[in-house]
Amino acid sequence: MARKASLSGFPEWLPAERVVEQHVLDTLRRVFELHGFANIETRAVETRAQLLRKGEIDKEVYGLSRLAADPDEEKNDPNALALHFDLTVPFARYVVENAGHLAFPFRRYQMQKVWRGERPQDGRFREFTQADIDVVGDGSLPFSYDVELALTIADALSALPIGDFRLRVNNRKLAEGFYRGLGLEDPDAVLRAIDKLEKIGAEKVAEILTTEVGATAAQAQAALDLAGICTSDTSFVEQVRALGVEHELLETGLDELSQVIAAASKRAPGNVVADLSIARGLDYYTGTVYETVLVGHESLGSICSGGRYESLASKGKKTYPGVGLSIGVTRLVSRILAEELVTAARSVPSVVYVTLANDEAWHEAQDVAAALRERGIACEVAASAEKFGKQIKYADRRGIPFVWFTHADGTHEVKDIRSGEQLSADPASWTPPAEDLTNVVS
């Protein structure tokens, strides 16, 4: 991570860094599949019309055009292609297109690159990998999935080498009900102001609420009091009630958020909190909303966000409600690498380097390698019979821990080049210590 990307915003990892990224992706895949999520991939491109439908032009979409094509041909064509900027819009299209082939509620995870032409900065890239999980229903989706998704993502993040995290959960119904109960009739405008709380502070939010949203000083203060509530158990309910606001939607929201926090405080204690300041920018969330910070790395922003949407996708009268979260894998990996939270033991998968006593020994060495690979031990055979010292140095330079020797009498020895210990070994049965088989060091 000392190196600078040769193209700003488009990070590339060295082999040992990629080992860490693969470890993250493998871990997420394992946890998601253990929770019954099926994998899909969608194409990298959508039509521009599809991508711009929700007015997300601020995402700085990258348009595509064939260099060989007439430059004017695609300029104003709504079916011209562009790179997706997230995995939610393509997933919504995929669900509608393939609804007849999917079993609902459809649980899927998706780990792919996305592109945004934004100005690159710390933690923000132009090409990056997201890992999304969503459950989508056909017409309806039980609320218990909002709870399950929080638990699944807590399980996934706990399995990653990222230290402590906080999944901060709120509920749009709770907030909207509270604002309406207060007498504020434009809850979206209130939410947009509250969303700026961390950035601009309470005083300026209050100013926006009174001057732009039409709140009284007391209403503004109540909205800020609500946003100030943050508990790791369901005690937030009493704190909200103490503010003395009543509304039916508020009750629904309190009940829903309680269910998430009650389950999480039991199954993922300490990792999930009710944080009533969470607003989430996107319009399409209708209930639960999630954001996640890495403890000690709050400046990184949210590493995993999402929520419940009543109709992300629709076709005619059919709607597909869902609940999902998206992990910013590249943002996480760049931080793991920068802080060396985990590292690769070596830049190559090989555990054993099979040396050559002479060039004629190449076939015999391949037999040794085949026997080791048969038992899942990654290895390389020397390309030519250089002096043993040179062959050992080659292995050492790559961090390959073991060097294999086959003697003229047909016996074998294997040397741990870290300790210098050299023992006789049988290619059909010798096995390295388990910690050398994996290539990730915490």
Next chain:
Amino acid sequence: MARKASLSGFPEWLPAERVVEQHVLDTLRRVFELHGFANIETRAVETRAQLLRKGEIDKEVYGLSRLAADPDEEKNDPNALALHFDLTVPFARYVVENAGHLAFPFRRYQMQKVWRGERPQDGRFREFTQADIDVVGDGSLPFSYDVELALTIADALSALPIGDFRLRVNNRKLAEGFYRGLGLEDPDAVLRAIDKLEKIGAEKVAEILTTEVGATAAQAQAALDLAGICTSDTSFVEQVRALGVEHELLETGLDELSQVIAAASKRAPGNVVADLSIARGLDYYTGTVYETVLVGHESLGSICSGGRYESLASKGKKTYPGVGLSIGVTRLVSRILAEELVTAARSVPSVVYVTLANDEAWHEAQDVAAALRERGIACEVAASAEKFGKQIKYADRRGIPFVWFTHADGTHEVKDIRSGEQLSADPASWTPPAEDLTNVVS
């Protein structure tokens, strides 16, 4: 695979199809890593100047431009971006940029999507996944890697559910030496004509050789005789010698190809042949060239091609010779799916569906699920306590083989819904048969 891609040339798989694609990618990754290849990924974009450097404009490159940018801004900018059309050009750039951080010979595999704006047709896509392996040296690279790469790729393809394949190997030095020995002074032109043999037949190739390349009828016939040689052992050497042509480069080529075929006939018998008709279109190959056909699916074209290049990448006086192969994963997977060579047992990873006797049992069911996941058994918990019949039907519709019941007295039973067998079980120890844990059926 019954469905048509909603955007021509951009295939998307259903969850059960993606299981097959993941199986292919996982298998390739396992074999490549067992052979000591490290993984890297490069960014999806290169500068247009980089991509068009080798005059590959016929690949129909997709250019990128930010929709928010001034449309004229990027039109003539050589630093404007475009999507890569293969993994070789980006890899060459990566090696030059990171040479100081890599241990040479550098062995890497890379499995990523690439894009080409070609007209889509059977086996040809606009977005598709390639899996490449290459070994690259700093200044020089021993020939034995040409042998090793053939064996590695034969190992990888043998591990895939694709049936019989033929890795067809030739050598540019052999061909060039032969043509020069014949007195033909433009060996590239001869190769280009021979490359058309399968498409247009011997008669028309002879016509091109005599009318366009300046060969006599006898020279054309000799070139065709050479291309007609195909052996699964080193007997091709005698057959070439019988044609009575002599040239130093021919000798080098015969020796190199013999080494590949001798090793392969021993270690991958039947899968690798010396096929002297193989020409490979690309200019940069300088020795060994590889192509691969699926036996019985020859119309699919080559599913895995590559060769030796003396200087794919260079920087100043430094050159990086290499040898590598590229597998057309999407082409292979589309055929595997169409022919149902393997299928997924189910469209979800879940092996067990944990039912609910009543809504209060949700937490207890999560305990069961957690115990199963702890031992690597993927499972889902029912979202609500519908009638058992409905819950079982839900599992059945997804192909989940086992349904879990927790009774009021705290005992558990698990039912195999295929056989109807229902047995008492302990969440801490019950394990499904191994064949149900994996989701791929041959």
